[in-house]
Amino acid sequence: MEQEQARAWLATAVAEARAGLAEGGIPVGAALYGPDGTLLGRGRNRRVQDDDPSTHAETAAFRAAGRQRTYRGTTMVTTLSPCWYCSGLVRQFGISRVVIGEATTFHGGHDWLAAHGVEILLLQDPECVTLMSAFVRDNPDLWNEDIGD
């Protein structure tokens, strides 16, 4: 896919991450786009906001998209490399592509996804790196809780 398109979609995920940060939450955001570029769902990590450890950004976007007969051709856009939980989601449901804001702060399962045929576009976006690295630096316990460390 084109970088310009990927960056435009990433902006949706970044807006979710920033909304989460403003709520006192973990600033990871995501969005699921359909094959034709329709926004199917968007969401953010809600561990703090809802006291819900199961809602990562990617699972929130997936839930918001509702039931879909197929995920073929869809793209999951996320501000941060997907953890094993969210990588498993992508693999199980056959989401075709993952656009990743950054994998510097956290390197999840995207190599595994690539090895299993998922198209990975890693943008290494400076805004995403700054947002996440500052959060992890200031909230190490919360971050470690979120990734099970």
Add this chain to the structure above:
Amino acid sequence: MEQEQARAWLATAVAEARAGLAEGGIPVGAALYGPDGTLLGRGRNRRVQDDDPSTHAETAAFRAAGRQRTYRGTTMVTTLSPCWYCSGLVRQFGISRVVIGEATTFHGGHDWLAAHGVEILLLQDPECVTLMSAFVRDNPDLWNEDIGD
């Protein structure tokens, strides 16, 4: 762990699966137990009931358990071999053990979990096999939707 203990815990997951079936849902149930045997959370697949594709039995039990500082020593009990999404959940959060009712109807990611140090106890429980195989036979479209096929 002892088979007797595992079978007692599996009964909780089976009760969830049966409740799901009675609601018209996909009959997979799960429960998360603490290191000391405390029931931390239980739940069932809610794709049909809530129109929510993100709630598999294991993620429901995980959510019901609320925020935990660590999952070391916990056991996820599920009526069916965990799909990649739920296997990713187990790996990411460091859940120590998975007790599985059956892996005949569906073989998910439990070998991968075992290769990454998760203790797997596969019971091949006849009640779980009968429950799930009858459901898949009678509802192939719904089942395929749930596993992204």
